[in-house]
Amino acid sequence: MSEHEHTCIRHVSRRDFMKIVPAAAAGLAIGVYLEDPGPIHADNTSFEPNGFVAIDTNDDVLIWTARSEMGQGVRTALPAIVADELGADWNRVKIVPAAFDPKYGDQSTGGSMSVRTCWDRLRKAGATARELLIEAFCQQNKVDRKDCVADNGYIMHVPSGKRASFGQLATFAAALPLPKDVQLKDPKQFKLIGKSLPRVDSPEKLTGAAKFGIDVRVPGMMFATVARCAIHGGKVASFDSTDALKIPGVKHVFEIARGVAVVAENTWAAIKGREALKVTWNDGGHANDSSDTLRQQFKTLTATTQQAFRKEGEVEDALASSGRKIEAVYEVPFIAHAPLEPPVCIAWVQKDRCEIWAPTQIPAWTFGVARGITGLPAEKIKINIPLLGGGFGRKAFPGEVEEAVQISKKLEAPVQVVWTRDDDLQHDYFRPASYHVSQGTLAQDGKPSAWLHRFSSTPIQTALDPKSKTPEALELGGAVDLPYLIPNIAVEYAPAVSALPRGWLRSVEHTFNGFVVEAFIDELASAAGRDPLEYRLELLLPARTVKSGETTFDTGRLANVLRLAAEKAGWGKRKLGPGRGMGIACHFSFYSYVAQVAEVAVEKNGAIKVERVTCAVDCGRVVNPDGVRQQIEGGIIYALSAALKHEITVKGGRVEQSNWHDYDILHMSETPQIDVHLVQSELPPTGIGEPTFPPVAPAVANAVFAATGKRVRKLPIRL
């Protein structure tokens, strides 16, 4: 996923546009797209237009969205950016979900980057189309550009009030040369950006009409399950399909790379057939892997100095000095994404072509897998992207795609591979487990003089590429960019080994590093006898710039959201009863600043109820405020499930959890009041799907401490 895509705009003739987008409307007259020379995809294409807007002679404005809709509202937010710059009538905008095509550029949906990275490009696309229409109007009416405006689907000459609709101008405009360096709108003139437009995908989701990946039906399609080795790292030794084939509806049983496929006339027969299947597994030497053996590995790795990825001052000396020393160990388990729609994929491989229906976050990866297995030329592979019933990072990964393509290739028939819930929980690409040793020393004034964060995790990078020389690549965020001003800092990391697959889950490594940093700073504050809010503010202000991966952030903006959340929550102002407490935490991730105050009630039996979360967010300019609120509410609830409930444990090489009864998520009655406060900002929009996750667990753990005096250093939070 490229962070820095260069954009130039090309204008295509209707004929060429129809070649690029065959589904385009019949009366289409203008097509503008953005050409993006990078990044390089699986097939090394360098020609990658990135967003489309087209204007039909019937006044329809077609806008293609080339990002996956998984509940985050991209099908509404992205077109609104184009339509606003264009001056379109939102009621005439038709949103066209794009199939995978390298011509659209990077279609990956993840990293909370859809609005952030498309913002400039989509504005330019809309502005370019607008200027073409205005130029057409000016030439036809012999008026000056400066006297004309685009608004609500019309170009108008302001002094005379004369106007023409987009559709009336489209054919003429299509013959004009593309304008160079178009002027973007003054943000004060935005009409759609900043407004809570109704989500375009909502109505069909209430009637059963919305088609998720699992709902796609292809004529002649069969249904498949796959028996995979419960012991991670194991493989098929042998299998006996006799009983499976006796199940009515089961048609085929055969081995594929990952296990044994059971293909049937319907999903139920595929499930029953797999239950009847007898497989002998080779455990691959992992039959003794467990959460305990991993914990031992973590302890050994964090017992000694490891490679430092941030080092300032002399931590060892400072820790050895006479100041007060605080030490804590934090443990964070594997967790599973568990989208409600489990992983599914339909593949239809024929001799000369392959078509896929995958609810995927990374269609380019799906494409690469299909191409690798089938060996077909790029133009013979089509990837359709239906709605995703939740993604959260899981649907970036192509396990089910690989299986579906392998099965379909063998049968030369359309096949839908369905993962059951236990498949999903036992064979997920898990959020890494991690183990953290934190040490700090307080100076005489109570401020920290040293900060050591030494940790180990089962890295994502080595799961993706076992030979990777940078196992830490996806583990350090939120740790190395510690925002607090401390003279001596060391952040050390060592990778551990595990056979469990790992992948990025909503907020990735920020989920654990955010917890550790914000829990430990809270411990230092209480050791210093200081208010946790005041202590943080003192270490954040005056505002400084801190390096964070490829970017930097402003500690002043972090302090600002902290103060806002605290003020709105009544921090230090409200008297809480016995067994109740407030905790605070803040975190910068995905280019956004978030602070939260959690209010908890702890019952005598130790049950923890989170009653209220007050959340302040600075994510730059807000394109769709209600959409942003949805993401914030959802992110907090997703993170609360992780903070309070989620733990994937391993015994005998197998994942112990299998369904919602032992991998429970937050229920309605457990959902706290969530108060959201957005910072008004003129800065470009930044991420929102992920950054509200990291502060949740530390805010709750810090609140539990406030309520009970007990520090919980292990997730999920249990007393």
Add this chain to the structure above:
Amino acid sequence: MATTTLNVNGNDYVVDVSPDTPLLWVLRDNLGLTGTKYGCGEGLCGACTVHLDGEPTRSCTLPVSDAAGKKITTIEGLASSSNQALHKAWLDEEVSQCGYCQPGILMVAAALMAKKPNPTDVEIDEALDSNLCRCGTYGRVRRAIHRAAANSGGAK
């Protein structure tokens, strides 16, 4: 395999499936009614909820043989006036995110409102507490039910 007659959304269908097949898969794979969702197969998440003679029922654990002779309503068939109020409230509150769990939640909400036109928060929680939503729409679901109740005169 055995022949079973099902009455779904007012229409009779004859299906030839194993009698132990859960109603969910018959709806989805045999009748093409894919609005009813699979989420766990064990009756734990409610994504598969349908009405059986008006009662919300988990179709993923209900053998099709037990559904024969009963009136089955799926999300596709949910079109009474109270449900139009629910749909409108769902849109006004912008409840859905990914939307995958919403058919099951709407089936439960509709059955709740048929019995209790103006449910309290506690009654809503009780009815919907085992309908799981991974996107975290619970607060909006509650608000939408209250809004639907108010709009259909339940809040008299």
